[in-house]
Amino acid sequence: MKILQRYFASQIIKSVLFVLVAFLALFAFFDLIAEINSVGRGAYRLRHAFIYILLNLPGYIYELMPVAVLIGTIYVLARFAANSEFTIMRASSMSTLQAGWILIKIGLIFLIFIFMVGELITPYTSAKATAFRDSMLLRDMTPGKFRSGIWSRDSIYANGLEGEVIGLRFINIGGLRTDRTIRDIHLYEFDLHQQMQRMITASNGRYLGSHQWELSDVTEEIITAPGKKGETRFPASAPEFKTKKADAMTLLSELTPDLLTVLSVDATLMSAYDLSVYNRHLEANSQDATAYKIAFWKKIIYPFSVFVMMGLALPFAYLHFRSGGISVKIFTGIMIGVLFMLLNSLFSHLGLLNTWPAFLTAILPSIIFLLFACGALWWVERH
Structure with a gap:
């Protein structure tokens, strides 16, 4: 035999x-x-x-x-x-x-x-x-099917990437370059009651490791709630905007270049490990x-x-x-x-x-x- x-x-x-x-x-x-x-x-x-x-x-x-x-x-x-x-x-x-x-x-x-x-x-x-x-x-590595760039959802924790979830962050990235830097970044942060708290725009972003991004040419808009609760008359009920500009800021996020690369590569060509990591990220952020x-x-x-x-x-x-x-x-x-x-x-x-x-x-x-x-x-x- x-x-x-x-x-x-x-x-x-x-x-x-x-x-x-x-x-x-x-x-x-x-x-x-x-x-x-x-x-x-x-x-x-x-x-x-x-x-x-x-x-x-x-x-x-x-x-x-x-x-x-x-x-x-x-x-x-x-x-x-x-x-x-x-x-x-x-x-x-x-x-x-x-x-x-x-x-x-x-x-x-x-x-x-x-x-x-x-x-x-x-x-x-x-x-x-x-x-x-x-x-x-x-050209960028941004998938062609996303005309508005790459969209992702992120959770905001009380202690960096640990502790209680205190809000949600929606991230829009205009392009992912071949050197794994990102451009045209827009961040929209909400509290758990779906009230917008902050908007951030940046021209470029560079990954520093340990879930940290360095954003450059940053404009930050902080939104505060109306001063009098229950007041319906405009403009007393209107939120207040405060705008800040900075050359650079550090952002702590669950999003990494590896997760962004997932969107530019066919899922059938990814490893089972990468797919499991991305699945956990989607489930943690209540995404399909x-x-x-x-x-x-x-x-x-x-x-x-x-x-x-x-x-x-x-x-x-x-x-x-x-x-x-x-x-x-x-x-x-x-x-x-x-x-x-x-x-x-x-x-x-x-x-x-x-x-x-x-x-x-x-x-x-x-x-x-x-x-x-x-x-x-x-x-x-x-x-």
């Missing part, structure tokens, strides 16, 4: 790598075509486009690996069946359960690889790719974190989809065609892989729209395909 394990592993790993490289070349070509329109803008040149595409490749590896595992495994098993190798293995007392156990142990290698790429490599390279491209195009919860659970569950893909590939070893067998099986595998990716994306949107539990939304596509794999395996065993 150890000999069969090594034989299966060597053949499947080589086939999966070949399929993965082919996919990466195809997607890199599509990206290059898309980037041609940006070449020549600012300092962005063709060599920069190649660097940007190269930095994005780990993200494609993470997304395409389960499909590559499916196609590569189908190719190997179909070739075993076409050469009657799988028949000989079965005649030598290898059961379906043993074949599945062999594939599971090979799948562990791919699972660890996907997890490392998704947690350690992709978040770093994706952020670098976005920052590099924006710096060459001479459904989309990021779904992304977090998908990040946890997605590497395990290689087992589902290998389960889907195993029945193909039992199917025999007289002609065109391998090509038909590979085409079927490609269609199943595309369907899995589409269904995975579809369930994310359905879960978000229908407020399904995040864990259920993330795991449902894998469960559906796993049941299909078990059904297909039962059918080929019976026939």
Whole structure:
């Protein structure tokens, strides 16, 4: 059995790598075509486009690996069946359960690889790719979908970042630069009764560490309540404004450059740790974190989809065609892989729209395909 394990592993790993490289070349070509329109803008040149595409490749590896595992495994098993190798293995007392156990142990290698790429490599390279491209195009990292910049909500505590919550702060940032400084800052602070207490505007902000920001060119407007409570006659009931100007001031906030960077990077390319940190930030400030919860659970569950893909590939070893067998099986595998990716994306949107539990939304596509794999395996065993 150890000999069969090594034989299966060597053949499947080589086939999966070949399929993965082919996919990466195809997607890199599509990206290059898309980037041609940006070449020549600012300092962005063709060599920069190649660097940007190269930095994005780990993200494609993470997304395409389960499909590559499916196609590569189908190719190997179909070739075993076409050469009657799988028949000989079965005649030598290898059961379906043993074949599945062999594939599971090979799948562990791919699972660890996907997890490392998704947690350690992709978040770093994706952020670098976005920052590099924006710096060459001479623009901020602010996501284009936010015309008014980045909005965030922050809590104000009695003792810095600890103690009782005494108010809320809404933060609007015009742009996040590639050096992680911010510009065009507007702060609106409210008490717990939704009464505005202070407005602050600043031209620039620099992160000092330990949740401290240094704001420059600051204008602070302090709003005080009317002098006579219950008075409805204007202007006695009007609040009083006091304006202060300063060259710089220090702001203590839960917001950090890492949290701001979340908004400029696709959630699917973030690490599970970053997603969990941002989820806690949103929940602490009573904001909707459904989309990021779904992304977090998908990040946890997605590497395990290689087992589902290998389960889907195993029945193909039992199917025999007289002609065109391998090509038909590979085409079927490609269609199943595309369907899995589409269904995975579809369930994310359905879960978000229908407020399904995040864990259920993330795991449902894998469960559906796993049941299909078990059904297909039962059918080929019976026939």
